[in-house]
Amino acid sequence: MLRKGDIVIIAAVLVLAVFSAAFAFSGGGGETVTVKADNETVYTGSLYYDRTVKLAGNTVVIENGSVYVSDADCKNQICVNHSPITKKGESIICLPNKVIVEIE
Amino acid sequence: MAKKITLYALFAALAMIFGYIESLYSLSFIAPGIKLGLANSIVLLLLCGGDFKGALAVNTVRIILSALLFSTPFTLLFSLTAGIGSTVIMRLLSGRESVSVIGFSIAGAAAHNLLQLCVASAVFGSAVWYYTPFLMISALISGGVIGALSAVIVKKIKTNRYF
Known part of the structure; x- marks a missing residue:
């Protein structure tokens, strides 16, 4: 046929x-994940590509379409306690280390 | 002429019923906008008879009336673009000896889904293109099923000399 x-x-x-x-x-x-440290882009990649980005003071984990900071050497730990971000425009900011994690 | 108009009206009514039945058994849980496309079998039937004008007229009437009855003018933008575009694509392929009704049914389904994505990306932004792989696989399956169904109907109906 x-x-x-x-x-x-x-x-x-x-x-x-x-x-x-x-x-x-x-x-x-x-949607791409952008990690900036001290105003310099250190990593960009798809939100759907799982990986761990290790920085000087922070560890950023991209997993199953969500992003979170698993480790930070700062005192306040605000970025670690931040709930995982999944949507465009959301961001996690670590002020002590000047790190910005954004979904664009 | 009167016979033709009556036939078109019947086809348009039947296509609307198909569309309504489909809306009762929504497949949108698989991915947004996925459907079988039962109403397209009417368009395929008319195209198999070489009646492009009839196919376009029946499809346009069906889309406008369905939008008025069951949905919003906003969705009319999606369905009308995709409906007319896919009918033209199917017309271009239906004249070829090497393409059967299954082939141009799949091509029409793929064109329909791509055109809806074009409208959606203009309205909602480019993130909707993530649905392309799902919608292409869906076009392959639903286009194939409806095409095969239409092939059977065409075979049975041709002896009745409607076309």
């Missing part, structure tokens, strides 16, 4: 699905 042109169409849609998935889940577009 399927003809040659049908196979081409199915292949084209599949390719589109795979490429858009690769783009969406590799940090190519959409």
